[in-house]
Amino acid sequence: MARIGDKLVEMGLISKDQLQVALFEKKRTNKMMGQTMIDLGFITEQALSAVLAQSSGFERFDPKSTVVDPDLIKKFPKEVAARYRVFPVSVDGQQARLAMADIYDVLALDQARRYFPLGVEIMPLVCGETEINEAIDQYFGYELSIDGILRELETGKHDVSAAAISSDSGYVHPLVRLVNALVLDAVKVGASDIHFEPEGMFLRLRYRIDGVMTQVRTIHKDHWPAVSHRLKIVSGMNIADKLNPQDGRFGITVGNRKVDFRVAAMPTSHGENIVLRILDKSKSLLGIPQLGLSENNENLLMRLLKRPEGIIIVTGPTGSGKTTTLYGILAHINSLDVNIMTLEDPVEYELPLIRQAQVREGTGMNFSDGVRALLRQDPDIIFIGEVRDKDTATMALRASMTGHQVFTTLHTNDAAGALPRLGDLGLDATLMAGNIIGILAQRLSRRLCPSCREMKTASAEECRILGADPDKPPKIGHPKGCENCRHTGYKGRLALHEILPMNKELDEMVIEGASMNMIRQAARKHGFIPMADDGIGKVLKGSISVEELISTVDVTDRL
Template sequence: MTSVVFNKKLEDLLAVAQRDNTASREIHFPQAPTHMEVKSPLMEVVDYIIEDALGRGASDIHVEPGETMGRLRYRIDGILETMIPPIPMELYGNIISRLKIMCRLNIAEYRLPQDGRFSYEYFGKKIDVRVSIVPLINGEKAVLRLLNRAERFISIDGLDLTAKNKEQLIELCHRSGGAVIIAGPVNSGKTTTLYGVLDLLNNSQKNIITLEDPVEYQLKGINQLQINTKIKLDFSDALKATLRQDYDVLAVGEVRSSEVADLLVRASLAGHLVLATIHTSSAAKVIYRMLEMGIKPYLLGIAIKGIVAQRLLPRLCPDCCSTYLVEPDSPVARFLGEEFRPGMQLYHRQGCDKCNGKGVKGRIALHEILVIDEKIQECITNRCSLAELEQAINEKGMISIKQDGIAKALAGLVEIEAVMEIDDISI
C-alpha cells in the first residue's frame, strides 16, 4: 500500500540548506554540536526529520539514496509512508554524515555497513535511536528505529489476546520451569509481549533477569542487562554470567545463535522459567528452527513448554470503518472456508479526521499459542516432519493466527484482506 505525504516545513528546510554554503563543511566537524552552538540548516533538517517522525507516531525512519533524489519514508502503524519533497542528492551525503556523527561512527567509511545509536530529547522525553547504515548502488541507506524510553509498556491485559489465549499464556508463565518462546518476524510485537509477561511475573519474591539489545523499556524491580558487542558483551557471554545470578526467571531478548539456544534449553531444564524471542513465522517452525540450531530433539521436547507466535496488522479506525457484504464466490469467502455464512458482513477502511484519512489507527496483534502436551512432545522427540507436526497441532485444537485473524476481522478490528496477506498461516 502506497502512501505519500507532502511536508511543507521539510520543503522549506531543505531549500534553506541547499542555499547555505557552509552546511556541507559544518557537518564534517568531528564532534556533534553542544547546546550552546548554533545549528546549521542541515542540522535543522536532520532534527526536524526525527521530530516530525516522532510527532506522527513513526517507529522507523528510512533515508534512501536515488540517482538524482533521495527518498524519505516513515513507518507508521506498520505501513511505510513517503514524505514529499524528496531529498536532493547534493545534500544527501551530508545528511548521512550528520547521522554518523550523532552515532559517533566513522564518517569516512562508506563501503561497509555500520550500526550505531544515540539519544534524542523530544519534549522532555528520552528517545533512543538505533541507526543501521548499509551501502547501496547510489549511496548509503540509513534506517532509524525510534524507541521511547518513557512510553508505558503494555500489560498482558492490553496485548489483544482472546480470552482462551490469555488464559493459556498466564498458565504457561506461572509454571515453575521450562521455556516459553515468543516468535514472529521483525516488527511483530515480540518484545511488547515479552514485557507484558514480565510485568505479570514481577514481584519482590522473584529474581528476574533480562538480556536485551537494547533495553527498550525500563521495568522497575527487574534486573535488565544491556548487550554491548563493542566491549564484547554478547548474548552468549552475558547468558553464561547470568546463569550464576540465582535467578527465578530469565528472559533473553533474542535467540540468535546455537550456543544461546543450547544454554537456554539447559537453563530451562534446571527448573527455572526461561522466556525468549526468536525470528520465526509460526509456532511449528519455532521447533524446527531450534532443531536446526543443533538442539537435541529429546532435550527440546522436555524443555519447551509453550510457544507464542504473533503478527501485527493495522487496526481499523473504529470511528469510520464500514461494513460490506461478502460475496459467496469471492476470494474472501474461499479464505473464510467453514467460517463463511450467506449474508456475512465484514469491515473495511474509509478514512476520517481522527485517523488522518488513513482508515487505520494503531496496530493489533494476532496470536497462536501452542501448549506442548505429550503428543507434541512425542513429535518433537521423534523429529517428525513439519507436515506431521502441523497436523498434530491442528488436531490439538490450537487457535491459529489465521483463525485469530478471522475472528478479529469479524469483530471489525482488522480488514480480512490484511489477514489474507500474511504468509505461513496455512494451519
C-alpha cells in the same frame, strides 16, 4: 521562599554565608530567592531548576533535549508566554504539560489554561527563566515547518561549517531546525525508521510506517552534505569519515515522549545513506492486556506463566513483534521478589529492576557463554534473546529443568514448527519433552483505522474465507482513508497469535518424532486455536481487513 535557601545549604550547593548574603540582597531588591542567588552567581539556573523539580516532585523541562510540536505553539500567544514566563510543551489526551519559570504562579497557570482545550489537566514542568525565554525565542521567532525551512534554505546563504551546525543552541541555523522538524514529523506519524537515501540529483526521504516503506518527500541534493553532517554530529559519529559504515545514537524528548534514535550510516555510490531507527520507549513497553491477545489466548498465557519452571518460546519472522511480547511478559512478572536476567542482541529497551546483558556475537560474549555466566548469577527468570545453536538451546533447556522460568525466541512460521526446529539444531527430544511449557507464535497485521473504517456486509467469497454462513453474512471492516491515517486506511498494527500449550500426549509425540502436522492435529483436539482462526476473530471484530488477513497468515485452504 526561605525554604529553598535552606534546601540548597542542606544539599551543599551554597554555603551558609552565601545564604545570608542572598537574604540580605533579597530584602534590598525585593526579588525572589532563587533569582537572587542566580543574580549573585551562587548557583546556575539549571542547577536551581533541577533542585526545584526534585523538591516539588514536578518534572523538569529541558528545551535543549526536547522537540516541541509547532502546531501546539501556534495556538499559544507569544505575549502570554513572554509575560507569564510559561511555555507549552505537550497536550496528550486529558493532560497538558506547561513549562513554568515559577510553578507556584497561580495567575500564570490561570492565564495559560485558556489556550489549552477545555477540561485538560495542566501539569507544570520546572524550567529556568532564561531557558523559557530561549524556548520562546526559538519557537516563536523561527520557521519550524519542514516546507518553510526548506524555502528558507533555498533563498538564503547559510554557513554549513561543522561549527555552525554543531552548537547546542543551533536552532538559529535552518539545518538544525530541519533535522528537528523531520524527526518530530516521523515520530508524529508513528514511523519506525527514517531513511535518507541520496540519489543522482536529489535526496529521497522515506519512512517505514507499520512495516511498509512510504515516500515522504524529496529534498535537493545540495542540502544533503550538511544534513548528514548534522545527523552524524548528534549521533556521535566521526564526521570526517565518509567511506566506512558507522553506527551512532542519540536521545531526545519529543513532546512528552522519550525517544531514542539508533543511527546507521553506509557509504553508497551516491553518497552516504543514513537510516534512523526510532525507539519510542513510551510506545513499546506494553502490558499483557495491550498485546492484542484474544481473551482465550490471554487466559491461556496467564496459566502458562503460573508454572514455576520450564521454557516458553515465542516464534515468528523478524519484525513480528516477538520482543514487544516478551517485554510485556517480563514487565508482568517483574517484581522485587524475583531476579530476572536477560541476554539480548542488542538490549532494546531498559526495564527497571531487570538486569539486561548485551550479547556481541563474534567480538564479545556470545549467547552460550552468556547463558553459562548468567546462571551463576542466581536468576529466577531468564530471557535469552535468541536460540541459534545446539549449545545455547541445550543450556536453555537445562536451566528450565533446574527451577528456572526461561523465555526465548525462534524464527519459525508457526508454533508447532518450533519443535522440529529445535530437533534440527541437534537437541535431544527427551530433553524437549516435559520442559517446553508452551510455544507462542505471532505475526503483525495492519490495524484498520478506527476513525474511517467502513463496515460492510461480507460477500460470499469473504464468508467462505471467514468460515461464516453466507445466509447470515457478518459485517466486516474495509480500509477507507482519512487525515488520522494519512489516507492509507490503516493505523498501527495488531498481532495475530497462536499458543500451543504442551501436554503429556504432545510430549510423547515429540519423543516419537511425530511430524509437525501430526502435532497440530493432536493439539486441535485439545482446543488449540490456529493463528488463521485468531485472525478471523479479529476480522469479525472489525480490527483488521480480510485483505490483511490473507497477506498475514496462510488461509489458502479456504480460498
